[in-house]
Amino acid sequence: MSSAVIDKSKNYINHEKGLWSWLTTLDHKRIGILYMITVMAFFLIGGIFAMLIRTELFTAGKTIVDAAQYNQLMTFHGAIMVFMVIIPGIPAFLGNFFLPLQLGAKDVAFPRVNLMSWYCLIVGAAISFFSLFYHGADTGWTFYTPYSIKTDNGTILLVLGAFVMGFSSILTGLNFIATTHRLRAPGMGFFEMPLFVWGLYSTAIIQVIATPVLAITLLLLAAEKTMGIGFFDPALGGDPVLFQHFFWFYSHPAVYIMILPAMGIISELITTYSRKVIFGYKAIAFSSVGIAAVSFFVWGHHMFVSGQSEVAGVIFSFLTMLVGVPTAIKTFNWVATMYKGSIQFQSPMLYAMGFLFLFTIGGVTGVMLATMAADVHFHDTYFVVAHFHYVMVGGTLMAIMGGIYHWFPKMFGKMYSELGAQLSFAFIFVGFNVTFFPQFILGAQGMPRRYFDYLPAFEPLNQISSVGSWTIGVGFLIGLWVIIHGLLRGEKAPDNPWGAKTLEWQTTSPPPHENFYDQPKVTGGPYEYR
Amino acid sequence: MNTVNRTAGEYAHHFENADHEFETSKFGIWLFLCTEVLMFGGLFVAYFLFSNLYPETFVEGAKYLDWKYGAINTAVLLLSSFTMVLGIYYAQNNNTKKCVTSLSITLVCGFIFMFIKYLEYAHKIEMGLLPGEMFSFAEAQSSNLGLYFSVYYMMTGLHGSHVLVGMGLIFWCILRARKGEFNSKYYTPIECVGLFWHLVDLIWIYLFPLLYLID
Numbered sequence: 001m002s003s004a005v006i007d008k009s010k011n012y013i014n015h016e017k018g019l020w021s022w023l024t025t026l027d028h029k030r031i032g033i034l035y036m037i038t039v040m041a042f043f044l045i046g047g048i049f050a051m052l053i054r055t056e057l058f059t060a061g062k063t064i065v066d067a068a069q070y071n072q073l074m075t076f077h078g079a080i081m082v083f084m085v086i087i088p089g090i091p092a093f094l095g096n097f098f099l100p101l102q103l104g105a106k107d108v109a110f111p112r113v114n115l116m117s118w119y120c121l122i123v124g125a126a127i128s129f130f131s132l133f134y135h136g137a138d139t140g141w142t143f144y145t146p147y148s149i150k151t152d153n154g155t156i157l158l159v160l161g162a163f164v165m166g167f168s169s170i171l172t173g174l175n176f177i178a179t180t181h182r183l184r185a186p187g188m189g190f191f192e193m194p195l196f197v198w199g200l201y202s203t204a205i206i207q208v209i210a211t212p213v214l215a216i217t218l219l220l221l222a223a224e225k226t227m228g229i230g231f232f233d234p235a236l237g238g239d240p241v242l243f244q245h246f247f248w249f250y251s252h253p254a255v256y257i258m259i260l261p262a263m264g265i266i267s268e269l270i271t272t273y274s275r276k277v278i279f280g281y282k283a284i285a286f287s288s289v290g291i292a293a294v295s296f297f298v299w300g301h302h303m304f305v306s307g308q309s310e311v312a313g314v315i316f317s318f319l320t321m322l323v324g325v326p327t328a329i330k331t332f333n334w335v336a337t338m339y340k341g342s343i344q345f346q347s348p349m350l351y352a353m354g355f356l357f358l359f360t361i362g363g364v365t366g367v368m369l370a371t372m373a374a375d376v377h378f379h380d381t382y383f384v385v386a387h388f389h390y391v392m393v394g395g396t397l398m399a400i401m402g403g404i405y406h407w408f409p410k411m412f413g414k415m416y417s418e419l420g421a422q423l424s425f426a427f428i429f430v431g432f433n434v435t436f437f438p439q440f441i442l443g444a445q446g447m448p449r450r451y452f453d454y455l456p457a458f459e460p461l462n463q464i465s466s467v468g469s470w471t472i473g474v475g476f477l478i479g480l481w482v483i484i485h486g487l488l489r490g491e492k493a494p495d496n497p498w499g500a501k502t503l504e505w506q507t508t509s510p511p512p513h514e515n516f517y518d519q520p521k522v523t524g525g526p527y528e529y530r
Numbered sequence: 531m532n533t534v535n536r537t538a539g540e541y542a543h544h545f546e547n548a549d550h551e552f553e554t555s556k557f558g559i560w561l562f563l564c565t566e567v568l569m570f571g572g573l574f575v576a577y578f579l580f581s582n583l584y585p586e587t588f589v590e591g592a593k594y595l596d597w598k599y600g601a602i603n604t605a606v607l608l609l610s611s612f613t614m615v616l617g618i619y620y621a622q623n624n625n626t627k628k629c630v631t632s633l634s635i636t637l638v639c640g641f642i643f644m645f646i647k648y649l650e651y652a653h654k655i656e657m658g659l660l661p662g663e664m665f666s667f668a669e670a671q672s673s674n675l676g677l678y679f680s681v682y683y684m685m686t687g688l689h690g691s692h693v694l695v696g697m698g699l700i701f702w703c704i705l706r707a708r709k710g711e712f713n714s715k716y717y718t719p720i721e722c723v724g725l726f727w728h729l730v731d732l733i734w735i736y737l738f739p740l741l742y743l744i745d
Contacts, residue, residue, distance in 0.1 A: 051596070079662040105544060106544035107542075107543070107544035109544075109546075109557075109558060111542070111544075111557075118607075163662060170565055174558060174561045174562060174565070175558075177561055178554055178557050178558045178561065181557065182550070182554045182557060183544065183545075183554075208564060208565055209563055209564065209565075209568060210567070210568075212565040212571075212572075213568055213569070213571065213572050214564070214566040214571035215569050216569045216570075216571075216572035216573060216688075217572060217687075218578075220572070220684065223661075223680075223684065224662075227661055227662065227663070227682035228661075228662045228663030228664065229661045229663075229683070229684065230661070230662035230663065230674075230676060230677050230680050231576060231662075231677075231680060231684075233662070236662050236663065236676055236677055236680075237580070237583075237584060237587070237673075237674030237676075237677040238580075238662075238677065239579070242576065242579065246572055246575075289603050336611055381548075395728060470683075514543070515532060
């Protein structure tokens, strides 16, 4: 490339033209954009379902939907947000786009597999949505037996959809591990990799190891529903708790599939907008891998009241609290990075600080839930709902939003409206706390989760919570406007608007088809600010 | 293990050279095999859980399986793994004809395996030795013998579907080999399909004693 005259008006967006060139593309950046569009569409649908749920819960008794419809809304809100938004959200969208760029590579290791993973997501999602028109699934996203065996057959479609989407996750993870090992730029050792890469790498390990277990679990559940194989049916000698073991062996590590890449983004944001070298690089890198490793040994904390032995409960309780250690290491390192930095309150930094605040609340309540004696009281109440929304929305979604704004100029070569992004943040942050903080109190007072109805005494706090959810809705609509406005009307972005140091900022905005005009060579660490 | 030394030749644009591409492909297949092991792992966990809970049921269930069929199938798959290796060996030595022959024998072994599996399934279905709820064999002594057959059908069924996929991939390799696409500088697809086929073989080597030779 370097010998010929370089035409810098050519980039990955205008490299080829037409819808077909996008649907058959092998370029990781374009596949990232495909993921961005799909994930945002699914987020909109899942978000509408969330609004409907909160509106239904505005008053006790029936408000807008009946109990059966409520169960389907609740199931699909969970399944969409978990399988189609948060799990692919960071790795498959932002990761796809920026992993090769941050490594100084031309593409991911297996571009065809990468495209296939997107089609797996689309096909799986289509199968899942088809369930809505055919006795929609109403089991909750966890598909617990024995109810999931007895309920309508529409559940099978959601189960099979999740099975197919699992392949999307596996293939992405496999690709990222191979890319990280084999395609780093000359001079880049493991400890010169940006921390976002470390987050994605740890995530990919979990995706590759845990997701196949979900695959077999869902296959067994489908076989149970169609053929009555009895693995989970006590009448035939099976064990319903076995399903919970299988399911959480995947689904607890899956929680870290959702949060680890988010932590990677936060590391990037905090160091960039504090204009200071990251504090404790190796500690943050190893704590990612540490969380990934511990994540496989904590699934039993979902089952403290499922008839698991007390000894097992104590062990799982201890191991679960252990996750708090690497997590706290990260948090303290981020705060230490900000100390005496020159902090710029750009919107990505606002999201990063929102993450620190909300994720800490989510993390600390997580330790409360890991305590067996407390969990017996909190189990299956709104306390749990509030806890995981603080982690998943307050953590992962904040990081996704921060990441989108941070990398928006690089992805599209345009700037977004900073004022709009800050306004959007304000609505989301305030609305989020108004929605979910009351749920801690409701849960502690004993309001059970997942029900269509509740006692009249819980009504005031539920109404506050519903108003908060609409505020979040407004915040995300503003965010959508900011993105669309930026795409259509945004000013032209410079190559490195934030003065960031990682490799993706050394190429043009948007990057050319092959990412870099010259193969970058790495001579130092990723964050040499000062 | 095998290195490809060539400076010119075709490889995807994001690799440094063909060797780099070959090693990366193999790394990817090994990762994929990890996922396969974990997927079957779930079934093995279920097997050990249920065989611990109901040892008599499993001993009784194994009596209705004919170990001779299982043993023949084990031998067939072992042979097929050997011919698979030969296929790679001949590809590395630019011997297209022998490569195609070896791969074809591997494919035929796959057919024999599936045919014997079909005989076994047909016989059991006729006797009513079916999984879980559908179990209708009158002379069963254990009350939950159906659970053993659930385990049997799930494990051999998932394995059988992998054999079918493997056969499809081998057929694809044969077609490409016939066109002379493989040589000492490029044989990545056979190498990778071979690794997959060996794993499928290995899983059967565990399934055979666990299901057929309990007593």
